[in-house]
Amino acid sequence: MAAPQPARRLRGFGESQIRRFTRLAQEFDAINLGQGMPDFDPPEPLLAALRQTASHQYTFTWGDGALREIIAAQTAAPWGAPVDPDREVTITCGVTEALVAAVFAVVDPGDEVIVLEPMHENYVPAILMAGATPRVCTLRAPDYRIDPDALAAAAGPRTRALILNTPHNPAGRVFDAEELAAIAALCDRHGLVLITDEIYAEIVYDGRRHLPPAARADLRPRTIAIGGLGKALSATGWRLGYAIAPPTLTDALRKVHEYLVICAPAPLQEAAAQALPELGEHLRGVAAAYQRRRDVLLAELTAAGFEVPRVEGAYYVLADCARLSARMGAPQNSSDAAEWLIRHARVAAIPGQSFYLADVAGAATLLRFAFCKREETLRAAGARLREALA
């Protein structure tokens, strides 16, 4: 008898490089600047609320009522429009689940979804699992601006949706009004659903403002806006995300969410709802705290011989290092470069090429470093990099 075979739709993707390099970091006792998880605790009110939580049974499928109300109110202000917590907000198991549910909610097999690369590793697997095809628009370094013509070229008659991540991991961009206007024009022309990943909404630098795409009146009716609590509250393991969309899109997304997970973890939803009203000051200070960490890491990387672009938001930098190439002897690809760095500097970063579908010229020494770490961790990593690359 033939051996059991995995489903064909899983063939187009493999293990996440981000998780692989976290495993390697543990194996080589490296400082992990790979995966985007803080090496410090969440704010104390969140921990205190967790200690007191009394919710141990299922919540409503679409989430704890108090938490949905808080998220609706926090979103309505920047959007300049009301958000209905009952008909438009769904609490999910992290942004990852929200994204998969959003794609499954609006995409049929054979459809296409536009993604902007470099991009977070989750998007393409979500599209492929839905039986759809990714259409790629490449953002060019070092500016990573959206080019309206390149964007328009990615859309065709089978295109149903576009995934937009802003503030952007890993390019560090916060897309501006002109770029959002190009997105809006394309969505209107092709009748696309816009799926936004705004997990880093609070983390923007140098006085910039995050512009939520759904604050535009023309995008609001066609947007599934996704956010999460993991990054701003340094609680990535809590797996709390949310999706906000007009009722018809929300109904479709909730169908997927219900049969995938029933609900997000009840005690964590309750604790978040308890603590969030006390966390205003924390949330207002998040960007400034990360800006200091950004400045420390960029200075350390520069001193170790890396070229670093401007980082406007989120907490990553895609950095290149010609010196690394000289030390290693021209690596074949950025996975080799990241492995060399783990073994010789005991610092983990993520291969830059894992954020691209296509081959990118000259990316063999492109690496992504995360700076959601204590400043002493970043300095210690810098010292190791300088020594290994001297």
Ligand SMILES: Cc1ncc(COP(=O)(O)O)c(C=O)c1O
């Ligand atoms: C852009 C982006 N989207 C989604 C995620 C995953 O979010 P979550 O942990 O809430 O599933 C991450 C995590 O690093 C991310 O950087």
